[in-house]
Amino acid sequence: MLTKTNEPVVQMRGIVKRFPGVVANARVDFDLQPGEIHTILGENGAGKTTLMKILYGLHAADEGEIRLRGKPVSFTSARDAIAQGMGMVHQHFMLVNPFSVADNIILGQPSSRKPLMDDPKLIHQRIRTLSEQYGLIVDPEVEVGKLSVGQQQRVEILKTLYRGAEILILDEPTAVLTPQEVADLLPILHRLTEEGKSIVFISHKLDEVLKVSERITVLRDGEVVGVTPASDVNKADLARMMVGRDVILKVAKEPAQPKEARLQLTDVWVDSDRGLPALRGLNIEVRAGEILGIAGVAGNGQSELEETIAGLRKVKSGQITICDHDTTRSTPRDVGRFGLAHVPSDRYKMGLLPDFSVAENMFLQRIGESPFTQRGVLDWKAIHQQAQGLINAFNVRGATVNTPAASLSGGNAQKMILARELDRKPQVLIAAQPTRGLDVSAIEYVHSQLVEQRDAGLAILLISTELDEILALSDRIAVMYEGEIMGIVDAADADIDDIGLMMTGSKPTNGQTRGTL
Amino acid sequence: MTQEQTEAINTGQTESRNRALWRALGPPVIGAVIGFVIGALLILMAGANVQEAYTAMLRGAFGGSRQITETVLKAAPLLLVGLGLTVAFRARVWNIGGEGQFFVGALIGAVIALNFPDWPRPLLLSIMLLGGVVGGMLWAMLAGVMKIKWGVSEIISTLMFNYIAILLVQYMARGPLQEPGGYLPQSAQFVPEARLPLLFDSRIHAGVILAVILVAVVYGLLWATPLGFRLRMVGSRSSVARYAGVSVEKSILFVMAFSGGLIGLAGIIEVSTQLTRLKGDISGGFGFAGILVALLGRMHPLGVAIASILFAALIIGSESMHVVSGLPNSLADAIQAVIVLSVLAVDALARRRQK
Numbered sequence: 001m002l003t004k005t006n007e008p009v010v011q012m013r014g015i016v017k018r019f020p021g022v023v024a025n026a027r028v029d030f031d032l033q034p035g036e037i038h039t040i041l042g043e044n045g046a047g048k049t050t051l052m053k054i055l056y057g058l059h060a061a062d063e064g065e066i067r068l069r070g071k072p073v074s075f076t077s078a079r080d081a082i083a084q085g086m087g088m089v090h091q092h093f094m095l096v097n098p099f100s101v102a103d104n105i106i107l108g109q110p111s112s113r114k115p116l117m118d119d120p121k122l123i124h125q126r127i128r129t130l131s132e133q134y135g136l137i138v139d140p141e142v143e144v145g146k147l148s149v150g151q152q153q154r155v156e157i158l159k160t161l162y163r164g165a166e167i168l169i170l171d172e173p174t175a176v177l178t179p180q181e182v183a184d185l186l187p188i189l190h191r192l193t194e195e196g197k198s199i200v201f202i203s204h205k206l207d208e209v210l211k212v213s214e215r216i217t218v219l220r221d222g223e224v225v226g227v228t229p230a231s232d233v234n235k236a237d238l239a240r241m242m243v244g245r246d247v248i249l250k251v252a253k254e255p256a257q258p259k260e261a262r263l264q265l266t267d268v269w270v271d272s273d274r275g276l277p278a279l280r281g282l283n284i285e286v287r288a289g290e291i292l293g294i295a296g297v298a299g300n301g302q303s304e305l306e307e308t309i310a311g312l313r314k315v316k317s318g319q320i321t322i323c324d325h326d327t328t329r330s331t332p333r334d335v336g337r338f339g340l341a342h343v344p345s346d347r348y349k350m351g352l353l354p355d356f357s358v359a360e361n362m363f364l365q366r367i368g369e370s371p372f373t374q375r376g377v378l379d380w381k382a383i384h385q386q387a388q389g390l391i392n393a394f395n396v397r398g399a400t401v402n403t404p405a406a407s408l409s410g411g412n413a414q415k416m417i418l419a420r421e422l423d424r425k426p427q428v429l430i431a432a433q434p435t436r437g438l439d440v441s442a443i444e445y446v447h448s449q450l451v452e453q454r455d456a457g458l459a460i461l462l463i464s465t466e467l468d469e470i471l472a473l474s475d476r477i478a479v480m481y482e483g484e485i486m487g488i489v490d491a492a493d494a495d496i497d498d499i500g501l502m503m504t505g506s507k508p509t510n511g512q513t514r515g516t517l
Numbered sequence: 518m519t520q521e522q523t524e525a526i527n528t529g530q531t532e533s534r535n536r537a538l539w540r541a542l543g544p545p546v547i548g549a550v551i552g553f554v555i556g557a558l559l560i561l562m563a564g565a566n567v568q569e570a571y572t573a574m575l576r577g578a579f580g581g582s583r584q585i586t587e588t589v590l591k592a593a594p595l596l597l598v599g600l601g602l603t604v605a606f607r608a609r610v611w612n613i614g615g616e617g618q619f620f621v622g623a624l625i626g627a628v629i630a631l632n633f634p635d636w637p638r639p640l641l642l643s644i645m646l647l648g649g650v651v652g653g654m655l656w657a658m659l660a661g662v663m664k665i666k667w668g669v670s671e672i673i674s675t676l677m678f679n680y681i682a683i684l685l686v687q688y689m690a691r692g693p694l695q696e697p698g699g700y701l702p703q704s705a706q707f708v709p710e711a712r713l714p715l716l717f718d719s720r721i722h723a724g725v726i727l728a729v730i731l732v733a734v735v736y737g738l739l740w741a742t743p744l745g746f747r748l749r750m751v752g753s754r755s756s757v758a759r760y761a762g763v764s765v766e767k768s769i770l771f772v773m774a775f776s777g778g779l780i781g782l783a784g785i786i787e788v789s790t791q792l793t794r795l796k797g798d799i800s801g802g803f804g805f806a807g808i809l810v811a812l813l814g815r816m817h818p819l820g821v822a823i824a825s826i827l828f829a830a831l832i833i834g835s836e837s838m839h840v841v842s843g844l845p846n847s848l849a850d851a852i853q854a855v856i857v858l859s860v861l862a863v864d865a866l867a868r869r870r871q872k
Contacts, residue, residue, distance in 0.1 A: 353750060
């Protein structure tokens with residue numbers, strides 16, 4: 001880095017951004033050298049995305065200065081930023097699925113022969129040239145909706161290049177990619193910098209950050225903790241900087257002491273929304289003091305299983321019991337009363353109300369009970385008091401009782417949900433995709449909470465498509481494929497290859513507990 | 518955290534409070550100004566004096582105690598309808614059937630008034646009001662049941678039920694309930710015992726007080742009871758409400774019943790006080806205008822109270838504009854519509870920008 005003597009292409013000085021109740025950026029400095037990949041690393045809620053939205057003109061900074069190639073700039077919209085050669089690839093793609101790749105790329109671009117569109121052949125030619133130059137191979141004529149996620153991301157990058165971007169901001173580009181697609185993306189980024197582009201890379205995944213970046217700026221709670229060349233640090237250093245303490249990257253747990261069965265599914269058949277069988281004769285049993293992990297590729301009946309137990313989906317045949325109560329036909333309210341708590345896989349469609357306050361979200365199920373309601377009237381003082389207790393106990397950061405849940409980061413939103421569900425003193429917990437989209441320390445927290453609760457005697461059904469998570473937490477592992485349990489193995493002597501095979505539909509040969517055929 | 522940061526947070530909060538106030542009041546005020554400017558252009562085009570017309574409008578609505586009384590009397594039914602719809606809209610149930618519920622409430626109340634004129638006044642009045650409430654309630658719940666059982670959109674069903682209710686009342690006023698020997702489509706006049714008492718030696722009636730009390734009741738329901746909490750949950754995201762054990766179906770039925778009940782009450786009050794008899798046309802569009810009042814008031818009881826007064830003032834004021842400055846009635850109506858439309862449009866734009 002020191003060899004590059006050029007002036008930085010981007011200089012941000014003393015950037016301050018406040019949101020109600022939160023300082024998202026507290027005097028942040030940031031430099032980007034030409035031809036550099038500079039990572040902004042930090043946990044969810046550390047202020048990474050806010051900083052980049054300020055640079056890209058989507059937010060206005062409350063204080064501070066931005067210079068582009070030495071000249072002070074102030075963007076009032078992304079349009080200004082694009083005109084100055086910036087391009088941003090958002091975490092959620094901004095693509096129109098029924099349109100072709102080329103249509104998506106020229107969308108919003110002025111045509112040189114108004115009112116007609118530019119000659120499609122010329123456009124296609126330009127896109128192909130760009131594709132080849134940077135190794136971003138996509139067919140400009142194919143419909144975007146038919147592309148894989150990795151290919152769609154290439155279209156997003158091409159879109160910025162087509163508009164002449166020199167500075168690229170990539171907001172968590174690998175979060176949506178498979179490991180293979182990540183491996184494909186990283187060389188492309190190097191190719192881009194070789195061609196003179198400068199890249200801001202946002203991530204919280206340590207491995208790839210170390211692999212791809214030249215320099216790393218670490219943010220914590222809106223402040224810069226440090227700026228370091230990637231070659232000078234290792235994973236543990238970065239994790240410590242990010243979180244502010246040593247991080248345990250492996251879950252510590254003792255062997256389980258399982259007791260009585262708390263949740264039983266016997267030959268359960270359930271239909272999907274489209275009326276096709278989603279669970280076919282499922283048999284599982286979760287005992288007090290153990291974690292049963294459901295492994296499987298996404299879409300093999302996991303969400304139906306979760307909803308069925310929670311009373312949200314109709315059972316066609318079979319039986320479900322929770323703590324010796326038959327809950328086959330029970331409502332969500334009743335299964336809750338019988339001792340079930342539920343951390344749902346879809347946090348935003350089920351788990352929380354974004355426009356409700358954190359305090360309100362803490363007691364969604366129990367709002368009508370004492371002490372939250374006294375003589376038929378909500379006792380806001382008690383609600384806030386109890387909620388504050390849970391915020392403290394579960395260390396929900398960035399939250400006051402009045403903060404709308406929408407403004408919590410993913411990790412803190414999940415802590416809020418976990419706090420709510422565990423505070424109900426459940427007998428059985430369904431934890432579905434409990435760490436999806438969370439960062440290192442939030443994952444660590446959720447995992448340690450689950451193990452702690454198991455040790456305290458809770459029966460936990462863990463549904464996760466992350467095999468690592470299943471292996472790290474479960475005492476027994478049930479592998480699900482097309483709505484059937486292919487086999488149940490003890491985690492202690494689980495063979496990853498066997499599990500992998502069962503996940504793709506093969507039955508185990510050594511004959512453990514089997515699902516109904 | 519450094520002191521500097523704490524300060525930063527504190528100023529951030531006061532700033533956001535001022536901003537919240539501006540967000541709430543800014544857009545409607547700007548919208549109203551734009552509306553009045555466009556209205557001025559219309560007045561100019563009609564060849565009248567703008568200042569004179571607007572002065573007439575203001576005086577007509579607020580110029581004296583008689584005018585203020587008129588405005589308040591117009592505001593009361595708008596307020597009742599707006600409050601009812603506020604509860605429904607908060608749960609994201611789009612009851613567009615206020616007009617029909619208003620008519621059915623009036624009809625049931627009138628049948629009681631006409632059939633039991635000898636009952637003691639307190640009994641007669643309370644049974645009449647109750648009849649109005651129950652009438653509006655059941656009429657609205659029909660649409661609620663259809664939504665729950667067969668997934669029929671309440672927007673369509675409530676709208677259709679409007680026509681049925683209006684035609685039913687027109688038939689009753691011309692047929693079974695027509696004044697004996699009369700030839701107008703109206704019933705006999707109610708006995709004095711069937712009219713709500715007047716207050717303060719004015720035309721202000723007990724229904725106005727009832728409407729004001731209901732502002733507090735609706736506020737309390739929505740923000741001080743678990744029931745209101747659950748209704749707001751359903752409105753915020755019904756999938757989350759269902760997950761948390763709330764019966765979305767029961768909530769839909771409840772808000773239909775509640776809104777229909779308040780609107781039916783508005784219907785019988787209007788008939789018992791202003792008209793003193795059932796007529797073929799009793800509403801003047803309260804059921805529809807109430808939708809605007811609920812939206813203009815941002816589905817907040819206090820906002821709805823303010824909106825109902827302003828909306829009533831606009832109606833009364835434009836009538837007097839028509840009378841004083843000789844503008845055609847239709848133009849006065851158009852100006853009224855332009856103003857409401859620009860307030861709603863600017864409000865909607867401002868909200869979209871905030872997102």
